[in-house]
Amino acid sequence: MKRFLAVFLGSPASMDAWKALPESERNRREADGMKAWGDWVRKHEAAFVDHGSPLGKTKRIAAKGIGDVRNELAAWTVVEAESHDAAASMFEGHPHFSIFPGDAVEVMECLPMPEG
Template sequence: MKRYLAVFLGTAASMEQWKALSEDERARREKAGMEAWGQWVKRYEAAIVDGGSPLGKTKRIASKGIADVRNELAAWTVVEAESHEAAARMFEGHPHFTIFPGDAVEVMECLPMPTG
């Protein structure tokens, strides 16, 4: 089986919409979202290689130095699947974007390190 990195994305605009919800609505959605995420994990627990984690603030390091930057990366996880398509299908209807303010999940194959 191949390994795939899933990157959870969220825009600043989506987070602003989330923050605009009432405190009660946010709490309701957070509870529902965590329950749904737990169900997703249980459904795919045999395929989850590393559950990953949320991601914090970003620093970009380049030839001109180090700078604080903003991107859409929100969290990550690693799964195993028979194909790229099968890995992608695991995330259809995921609570990251159906309940929480996330926008999407991108899935890419973890390729072997070149040797030589």
């Protein structure tokens, strides 16, 4: 089995639109979304290597120094699957973008570190 990192993405515009919803609507969608997310996790439980977590604010470190940035990274998880396509298919219709304001999930293989 290969390991794959899944990164949940959400644009700042999507998050701003979510925050603009009435609180009652956000609460309803959040409850529906968390139930659907839990159902999705149970369906794919055997594939999880690390359930991951939501991601907080970002600092970018570059040659010129450290600064605050806003990006699309929202959460991550690590799964195992036979192939890249099999891993990707697990996220089709995921509540991250079907209920929550997330825009996409990107899935990439975790490659072995080169020796040396």
